[in-house]
Amino acid sequence: MIKQKVFATRARVPEAIKLLQSLFDVEVWHENTPPPKNVLIEKAALCNAIMTEVDDQIDEDILESGKGNLKIIANRAVGYNNINIEAATSHNITITNTPGILAETCADMTFALILSIARKVVFGDRAVRNGEWTVFDQVPYLGTDVYGKKLGIVGLGDIGEKVVKRSIGFEMDVYYHARTEKTELEEKYGVTRLGLDEILSTCDYVSLHVPLNPETEQMISSKELGLMQESSFLINTSRGPIVDLDALNTALTAGQIKGAAIDVTDPEPIPIGHPILKNENIIITPHIASASKATFTAMGVAAANNIIAALQNNTIPSPVN
Numbered sequence: 001m002i003k004q005k006v007f008a009t010r011a012r013v014p015e016a017i018k019l020l021q022s023l024f025d026v027e028v029w030h031e032n033t034p035p036p037k038n039v040l041i042e043k044a045a046l047c048n049a050i051m052t053e054v055d056d057q058i059d060e061d062i063l064e065s066g067k068g069n070l071k072i073i074a075n076r077a078v079g080y081n082n083i084n085i086e087a088a089t090s091h092n093i094t095i096t097n098t099p100g101i102l103a104e105t106c107a108d109m110t111f112a113l114i115l116s117i118a119r120k121v122v123f124g125d126r127a128v129r130n131g132e133w134t135v136f137d138q139v140p141y142l143g144t145d146v147y148g149k150k151l152g153i154v155g156l157g158d159i160g161e162k163v164v165k166r167s168i169g170f171e172m173d174v175y176y177h178a179r180t181e182k183t184e185l186e187e188k189y190g191v192t193r194l195g196l197d198e199i200l201s202t203c204d205y206v207s208l209h210v211p212l213n214p215e216t217e218q219m220i221s222s223k224e225l226g227l228m229q230e231s232s233f234l235i236n237t238s239r240g241p242i243v244d245l246d247a248l249n250t251a252l253t254a255g256q257i258k259g260a261a262i263d264v265t266d267p268e269p270i271p272i273g274h275p276i277l278k279n280e281n282i283i284i285t286p287h288i289a290s291a292s293k294a295t296f297t298a299m300g301v302a303a304a305n306n307i308i309a310a311l312q313n314n315t316i317p318s319p320v321n
């Protein structure tokens, strides 16, 4: 019997690739960068399933090319802003993501960033390595407390909720901004819903946990940064385009806010010459909030399981369209 064909745009999760190979004819893109568009168009025309990463841009042309034979694109991510969902739906192609796996890992990273920027962990490490720690003097390294402060969570989904859970240990006052009221979470954790402007103007730490869509793109720009306090910090572990990076650079340089810690940028990777990299008051990590070994692997296996279900005509675990 002829096996169904799967194309995986990276070889990064061997457990997922092996699982797919046990059932299908699998072709893997072995380079560490996304396959170019012409390759994706060709594979969409030839394959029954594609496993993608968040930096694979799946547009109308690629989906059009898969019309008829391509059943599923399984994104190894919880976000799926890299895929044109409307076009996929119109061509009868199922798109899946990997929900319910990464929230705890991302919440750990959110707190890692909060603590690192507030307590100058990265700044201090850099000073030690650069030979600047020549006298016992804590003054250049004086940070800001985290415990007992006001935390504003923008987007109270799975990840936001896990951040709230962690904030309890730090005795923080937690406020959230979300389109819908989360009565259950308000009762469970004692969090209070506020408008975005109020979150920005009153919280010591503002942490972003919204998906990227036309409504959230550039949600934080000059006006919003201008509302924040000079002593406050911005944390972004969601998607780069939610924050206007040039506006953030200006706000940091002008001392409008005290610091920022971001795991995502626009573009990604951020060009090494970007002026914001000269700023001492920002920490930038390379989009690794979900990247613990266990979570990374589990997300790969979940994407593979979505493909297996689709190609075997079983119920697909996590479709988004």
Ligand code: GLV
Pocket (backbone or CB within 6 Å): 054, 076, 077, 078, 079, 080, 102, 290
């Ligand atoms: C990571 O960014 C994800 O969306 O899973």
